Amino acid sequence: MDATDASDGPPPFEDAFRGDDVEQRxxxxxxxxxxxxxxxxxxxxVDCDPKTARKYLGWFSDLGIVTRYDGTPVTYERNDAxxxxxxxxxxxxxxxLDTLRQRVRNLTDRITAYEETYDAERPGAVDAVAAAEASDERTIDAVYGDLADWATVREERERYERARQQRADTETEPVSG
Structure with missing residues (x-):
């Protein structure tokens, strides 16, 4: 067999779950x-009976994994929340808790650097074309890359902050006085 035989690698994306049971598919x-x-x-x-799909989708809906929309026909959607x-x-x-705090600080520092670089409070407030034209150092692709990273860092900080708050609620923090 050839070293690049497809059976040695992952399945094609359109068939990514082929070997799994119907629930996993x-x-x-x-x-x-x-x-x-x-x-x-x-x-x-997923190549299964619609009744089977409805059964698992109902279960996933009960668990909150999918959102069920009543209508004709009933539809289902991934529940990002x-x-x-x-x-x-x-x-x-x-x-x-300390690791989470430090991660929030590091992410905040990155956000602050972007805010200072682009003189804006959020990536959506930046005109990427104008920012690239005003800079001798950044290409339009670099600016778009920065804006995408900035948005991602803001989302990540929100997740880590919520995790930090959750962890803090479960731990007894020393009272400073």
Whole structure:
């Protein structure tokens, strides 16, 4: 067999969950779904009976993994709030309060540097083309890269801050006096 044989690597993206059981295939498809989708369409994607898809989607809805939209037909969509909540819980469980505090400080420093560089409070307030034209150092691609990173850092700080607050609520902090 050739060293580049496809069976040695991951499955093609469109068949990423082929070897999993039907529940895992439905879950994996839901993770990729970005708009309300019928159980029938999901069943077609995972090659299962629509009744089976509805059963698992109902269960995922009960767990909060998907949002169910009543209508004709009923549709389901990935619940991003569930995954955000799960990530925050994971951060709070895996890191000490001091580690979380330090990460929030580091992210805040990065945000402050972007605010000073672009003289703005948020990335959406920056005209990328004008910022690149006004700079001898930054290309338009570099500015867009900065703005994307800045937005990501702001989101990450929010997650770490929420995890820090959650962790602080579960620990007894020393009272300074």
């Amino acid at each position: 439905i879950y994996g498809t839901v993770l990729q779904t970005r708009e309300p989708t019928t159980a029938g369409a999901i069943a077609d994607q 569930y995954f955000q909540w799960r990530r925050i819980n994971q951060l709070a469980a895996e890191h000490t």
